[in-house]
Amino acid sequence: MRTLRPRFLAALMAASLLLVGLGVPSQAAPALAAVETAAVPLAKTGVASVKTTANLNMRKGESTKYAIVRTIPKNTTVPVSQQAANGWYKVSYKKKTGWISNKYAKAVSRHPAPKPKSGPSKKINLWVNATAAVNIRQGSGTSHKIIGSLPKNAAVKAVARASNGWYKITYKKKTGWVSHKHVQTCVKGCQVDTGAYTTNRAGLNDRYFTKSSGTDLYAAAGKRLRIGDIPKNSIVYRDLRWEKAGGPVAGWYFVRTQGMDGWMKASALARKSTATTSNTKNYTRKQVVKKANGMLPESMLAAIPWDKEKTLIAAPALADLTRMNTAFKKKFGKNIDVDLAYRTLDTQKYYYKELGAYIAAKPGTSNHGWGLAIDVPESHAYSFRGKYYKWLKSNSKKYNWLHRKNLEEFRADGSRNPYAEAWHFEYNGQ
């Protein structure tokens, strides 16, 4: 049923009265046809049925100008399907449909009041977390079209709250409404969405190192553990901008570490790395790969001494990496940038869940899990066309580091390799 704005209706009503007043004959179809459009939506009148108060003529149209269809006896209750702007009812009686005057018909039943549309919304600014996968809808209510889905545990900023409690959010470029029943709100130490995956650095300088093995990283301050096995002396950057956005909370830092972000206890962090920078226990590569992937003991890890992030790597791989770096530095005047080396099991699981099997290795299978691989940055100089990559590709073997053939840009048949990675090098030495 179409709805008309009151002002428009009033104009139509005036026009219809005028036409009747001028005595335009019922045969003047074009003019009278316009009157029909003035029918009042029943959602507004609410009349569902009427009872005749006299023997009443049912007519073809909504005035006495129209021909009589039949007569409805007094005290008959008939269903109403429409009401004209002049008040006449469109009714059905004994399989005929026509119009009766409202002067001789009394409303006896009404439609239930239409459901109120979601009322005015209030502007807000807080984080919400989905407690279950929840539909994103065009409007604030289940009658609105579904335009997307907010996955369980996702965090988004709510910018408005409807009078029925629903929140207006944007997720993956889709703006819509989610039910308040499936989200939790947060104002302090909140889980935030910092956008796409970034490296540890993200342009940050506020550098810390974890003080003990098994440091916890949470999605929200003290809630939703993301990683529980971060090794001692791992690089951690505090991100004040997002800490502020997530609602600062005493004793907690919002940080980036292990290529992800989250909240960490301030007391778990120190300004300096205390990690050893050599293979003090003379471990071999063979001994390392006998350990469970992603669960190396602290003694098997060493910090890369020339790396300002003191990135942790399997101790036996360090000497050769340092030799390679010396040659690299001689050539380019700078150290090799290492984005990532050792990855714990929890970290691998998180990547696998977040990035998917296409990008992340199956947890427990990556050479990063033994600290026997490094990732250099994804910058141009380290890309397939870049000078650093080209140098590393042709020189790394001398230092027992290799870039696997199946990570090359093109396959043997010349086709592009969808699994290509210019940044990943593995240790193959003793």
Ligand SMILES: [Zn+2]
């Ligand atoms: Zn890698």
